[in-house]
Amino acid sequence: MSSAARAGVMRRFTRHHLALFGGVTVVLLCLSALLAPAIAPRDPLLLDTSVRFLLPFASWTFPLGTDELGRDTLSRLLYGGQISLTVGLVAMATTVVTGSVIGLLAGYLGGWTDTLLMRFVDTMLCFPQVFLLLVVAAFIPPTLISISLIIGLTSWMEVARIVRSEILHLKEQDFIQAARALGAGKTRIMFQELLPNIVAPLLVAATLKVAAAVLMESYISYLGYGVQPPLASWGNMLTNAQGYFDTVPWLAILPGVMITLTVMGFNFLGDGLRDALDPRLRMESRPANAPTLRTRRLACLEQNDSASRAGKRWLVAWRRR
Amino acid sequence: MTLADTTAPDLSSAANTAPVLRVDDLHVHFRIPGGVMRAVDGVSFDLRRGETLGLVGESGSGKTMTSLALLRLLETPPAQIDGKAVMFEGRDLLRLPEREMTDLRGSRLSMVFQEPMTSLNPIMTIGRQIDEPLVRHLGLTAAAARARTHELLGLVGIPRPAQAATVYPHQLSGGMRQRAMIAIALACRPSVLVADEPTTALDVTIQAQILELLEQLQQEMGTAILLITHDLAVIAETAHRVAVMYAGRIVETGPVAALFAAPLHPYTEGLLRSIPRVVRTPAAELPEIPGFVPAPGTLPAGCAFAPRCAYADAACHGTRPALQPALSDREVACWKPRHG
Numbered sequence: 001m002s003s004a005a006r007a008g009v010m011r012r013f014t015r016h017h018l019a020l021f022g023g024v025t026v027v028l029l030c031l032s033a034l035l036a037p038a039i040a041p042r043d044p045l046l047l048d049t050s051v052r053f054l055l056p057f058a059s060w061t062f063p064l065g066t067d068e069l070g071r072d073t074l075s076r077l078l079y080g081g082q083i084s085l086t087v088g089l090v091a092m093a094t095t096v097v098t099g100s101v102i103g104l105l106a107g108y109l110g111g112w113t114d115t116l117l118m119r120f121v122d123t124m125l126c127f128p129q130v131f132l133l134l135v136v137a138a139f140i141p142p143t144l145i146s147i148s149l150i151i152g153l154t155s156w157m158e159v160a161r162i163v164r165s166e167i168l169h170l171k172e173q174d175f176i177q178a179a180r181a182l183g184a185g186k187t188r189i190m191f192q193e194l195l196p197n198i199v200a201p202l203l204v205a206a207t208l209k210v211a212a213a214v215l216m217e218s219y220i221s222y223l224g225y226g227v228q229p230p231l232a233s234w235g236n237m238l239t240n241a242q243g244y245f246d247t248v249p250w251l252a253i254l255p256g257v258m259i260t261l262t263v264m265g266f267n268f269l270g271d272g273l274r275d276a277l278d279p280r281l282r283m284e285s286r287p288a289n290a291p292t293l294r295t296r297r298l299a300c301l302e303q304n305d306s307a308s309r310a311g312k313r314w315l316v317a318w319r320r321r
Numbered sequence: 322m323t324l325a326d327t328t329a330p331d332l333s334s335a336a337n338t339a340p341v342l343r344v345d346d347l348h349v350h351f352r353i354p355g356g357v358m359r360a361v362d363g364v365s366f367d368l369r370r371g372e373t374l375g376l377v378g379e380s381g382s383g384k385t386m387t388s389l390a391l392l393r394l395l396e397t398p399p400a401q402i403d404g405k406a407v408m409f410e411g412r413d414l415l416r417l418p419e420r421e422m423t424d425l426r427g428s429r430l431s432m433v434f435q436e437p438m439t440s441l442n443p444i445m446t447i448g449r450q451i452d453e454p455l456v457r458h459l460g461l462t463a464a465a466a467r468a469r470t471h472e473l474l475g476l477v478g479i480p481r482p483a484q485a486a487t488v489y490p491h492q493l494s495g496g497m498r499q500r501a502m503i504a505i506a507l508a509c510r511p512s513v514l515v516a517d518e519p520t521t522a523l524d525v526t527i528q529a530q531i532l533e534l535l536e537q538l539q540q541e542m543g544t545a546i547l548l549i550t551h552d553l554a555v556i557a558e559t560a561h562r563v564a565v566m567y568a569g570r571i572v573e574t575g576p577v578a579a580l581f582a583a584p585l586h587p588y589t590e591g592l593l594r595s596i597p598r599v600v601r602t603p604a605a606e607l608p609e610i611p612g613f614v615p616a617p618g619t620l621p622a623g624c625a626f627a628p629r630c631a632y633a634d635a636a637c638h639g640t641r642p643a644l645q646p647a648l649s650d651r652e653v654a655c656w657k658p659r660h661g
Contacts, residue, residue: 183458
């Protein structure tokens with residue numbers, strides 16, 4: 001990308017205030033997770049039954065209070081962030097790699113390959129993701145990596161579809177024909193000519209997938225199949241908190257806020273990236289009443305995110321803006 | 322440039338050398354509901370070293386199909402490519418394994434496309450796109466390829482080659498892009514270059530420059546060019562010989578000057594007559610060829626041009642004429658050739 005085009009993308013991105021907010025949130029969350037060992041006030045696993053259920057902001061030793069076993073909530077949130085974000089990123093990578101390879105093969109090779117792969121995608125989509133996840137999780141011992149892979153391998157289908165549709169459009173373009181005429185083989189065309197041309201939509205899908213994976217991890221941890229105690233993840237912190245929700249609600253609220261912030265941050269980031277990178281928006285003459293990319297994305301979200309109540313709530317709020 | 326100049330001085334010597342490309346009875350068929358569409362119906366021609374053969378015809382006459390079939394760029398199915406042989410450097414392209422065909426494309430047998438705006442990968446620098454065939458076909462190292470790329474960019478007349486190699490296609494004008502495209506196509510010094518309407522998308526002054534460039538590079542490299550166009554002026558400027566296509570077949574071939582001076586086939590005659598000329602007297606109405614090119618599914622039994630031909634008689638409608646030698650170095654497929 002030329003420096004001018006890059007500057008244009010940056011300008012469109014920073015003009016998008018929510019996207020900027022999302023980007024900053026994501027950066028802060030990642031930093032806090034990375035720096036957890038340095039900035040966490042205490043060992044997140046250290047029990048101290050003399051200080052159970054301390055209120056947040058009540059003392060300097062426990063800035064966000066303590067849980068039912070007297071563990072420092074702030075430290076647990078920071079370390080839990082490491083877990084949740086790792087799962088999010090690894091699952092996203094799995095999703096993007098699987099989805100784009102399958103989408104690329106189906107879209108470019110066409111014919112039987114396409115039919116078989118896309119029917120496989122349909123089959124995968126038949127199962128509700130959470131159900132699929134829980135079944136697999138019940139058989140595979142939950143470790144950080146296995147959870148990430150399971151989430152990734154049950155959510156690549158939309159990426160495959162996005163990639164396939166982009167490829168179907170791209171492969172008819174003259175420069176692909178030209179590449180063939182100049183001696184490029186199939187592999188070359190797929191990975192060197194086509195793939196780099198769909199980086200923008202992939203990047204957007206990737207950020208949205210991080211958000212979805214973080215939610216998914218919370219979800220299965222909440223149901224007890226995910227990250228196992230005493231290791232903290234935002235999801236299992238929620239599980240622990242539910243027993244005390246009527247008396248000490250902040251134990252649930254704090255990890256909930258973290259999850260919401262993360263999901264929101266990545267979603268806004270993805271949204272902003274899409275608006276900034278989408279070449280169709282660079283064209284001046286777009287009919288005023290044409291469906292915007294935002295409405296398209298909302299439609300996608302509505303279909304995909306049935307598992308996330310929080311996501312839905314944000315969706316509604318977002319739409320009302 | 323006048324017509325007389327277009328017969329290049331090396332034509333007589335070129336005529337003696339063996340052809341680099343010999344197309345013998347090439348067919349391209351498409352199966353369509355209710356029959357077979359014959360897009361290319363038995364096309365034969367020779368292309369000699371250093372020669373430019375102009376393939377001219379209206380839209381839908383099968384000229385682009387011919388070129389795509391030569392490089393085997395058509396998807397099969399739906400297309401079906403048949404023929405006696407397409408001999409290129411001792412190998413039959415119709416029967417070559419896909420793998421060897423891929424190796425040949427862009428190295429010995431190359432192509433320039435009509436649309437310089439869309440024929441380059443939008444997100445790859447010009448330099449990388451020229452490096453690619455060099456690395457792939459000639460096995461050059463990245464550094465050697467880049468050095469050659471700069472050389473090639475200079476050769477096709479792009480100013481400041483080192484800088485031009487680092488820009489993206491959208492930063493170049495149409496003419497510059499077509500030059501870059503030519504640099505890519507000629508990077509490995511192919512012996513045959515197929516140029517499919519290389520100047521159609523460019524404006525007239527740039528057209529002349531690009532044609533001149535092709536001619537100059539041809540003289541330097543000895544490349545044979547198959548120039549596909551619907552523009553007779555382009556043919557007159559650049560080609561040595563010309564083959565006129567109509568409804569999937571070649572109806573007339575011959576040296577450019579002779580063919581333009583005295584067309585044998587009524588269709589060629591019609592084409593030439595319908596070129597607007599700058600004249601002093603108020604122009605009479607521009608002659609046109611009545612009717613339309615028959616759709617490939619609905620060819621008449623006789624000569625495909627007969628329904629539009631002013632000279633056609635029963636024989637023309639009854640049987641299809643084959644391409645036959647006429648005069649010196651010329652061929653025509655017509656029962657009633659003009660000037661014959």
